[in-house]
Amino acid sequence: MPLNEEHILKFLDNESDTKAKSELISLLKTRIDKLCFDECERDRITCTLQPKCSRRFLLKLRIKGGLTIDDLPKFCYSVHKGVVERYFRNKTVIYRPFDAYLYLIDFFDVFFHGDYRKLNKFVSFKKWDEIFKIFDDRIQNRNENFDYLLIDNYLIIKFDDRLHIAFLEEKYAICNANRENIASLELLYGICKLHAALYFSEVKLTYMTSKHVEITLKIPYDVLTEISEEPSIANISKVDQYFWNTFWEDLNALTQYCDQINLNIDKNQNLEIILYISLLTNNYNEVGEKLPLRFRDLRLIFNFITRIYQDYYILWV
Known part of the structure; x- marks a missing residue:
């Protein structure tokens, strides 16, 4: 029987030798970096139409892990952001970007373009009233149709039947939340x-x-x-x-x-x-x-x- 995913997961769960586990994870990281920064980014057409990881989930790995934009394959992330924006604008997309993660400033840029820098600054300084003023102005005076709620560390935003969650402390957001687990009560x-x-x-x-x-x-x-x-x-x-x-x-x-x-x-x-x-x-x-x-x-x-x-x-x- 050839080596498969279950063997690796079982090894990581049960192996007591931390050095061996560290080496295995290092090999995995090396392979991921080569896939993201070399193999996929090398051919932009392939990266756009057929990325090497399913629905660009390796971007989620990096974003949720707290890495910065400098630690991401930049072209891949730009395509990813573009797919989220096209889907939001009801334009044709290669795949529907469910459970798509963006950095908070890019999330604001996609959904609240024109106010995204102010929104990002107000989040940093926790000026919630200023954020609500911008949202209410867009709803009342610009005919934008969305609803929102701030609770604890989360800014919940709903456009029609599409739900988006901004994780304020972590500085990222999940767009079109669907199959992801709900993070907290x-x-x-x-x-x-x-x-x-x-x-x-x-x-x-x-x-x-x-x-x-x-x-x-x-x-x-x-x-x-x-x-x-x-x-x-x-x-x-x-x-x-x-x-x-x-x-x-x-x-x-x-x-x-x-x-x-x-x-x-x-x-x-x-x-x-x-x-x-x-x-x-x-x-x-x-x-x-x-x-x-x-x-x-x-x-x-x-x-x-x-x-x-x-x-x-x-x-x-």
Whole structure:
């Protein structure tokens, strides 16, 4: 059997000789540097159309590792930034730049061109009011359509259905967040808070520090009384169609991503659905460890909440 990735990972996990591990990592680093700075950058057409690493993930390795722009293959990074900008402008791109990392100043340049230097300076000096003035001016006077929320170390920005997170202390941002893991409970709560304000403002949101985020939504008693006692094929209503055929499937799907789901009847006979969401899902990897919650997982939870809120709460209250 030839040497494969599992052998290397197992060696790094189990080997007690730190010198041997250091040599192996050094070999890996040498290979990565040669790939990035020589093989890929040498041919700009290839670098643009078919980079040597999938979706330029080695840029993410360097950016998240705290390296500066001088430590990156500059042409590759410029192409990467250009792809993010073209996708933002709804232009044709070779690939959709989901989970694309940019330095903070470049993030501001792509999404807030014209104000990016001021925004970068205000972040450095923590002048949040000045940042909000710029954002509000762009929304109110320049017809730009986005929403934002500052929480802890994160500036959460939402353009339509695309979510971007600026990590303020680290000086980088993730654009079009999708498959990446959600970094902290504070960030999870912030995203929930922003979505609640936009799409389901009367849903109760509770932040249980170091545990989970708790979301409580209600199905009014008036809706419950519209559900037939037995499923019917003829003249089935929209309420029956959903609650007899789809509701339980939706809840079952959500059990993959929620710590816990509780159903209660409150004092007014409304049905309360309480979702407990943490940084870990109920899905497992091959060694039996829980998988982290990703941005796309949270989006599935929001889709359920929005459907219940818009179809079976707002119209009935």
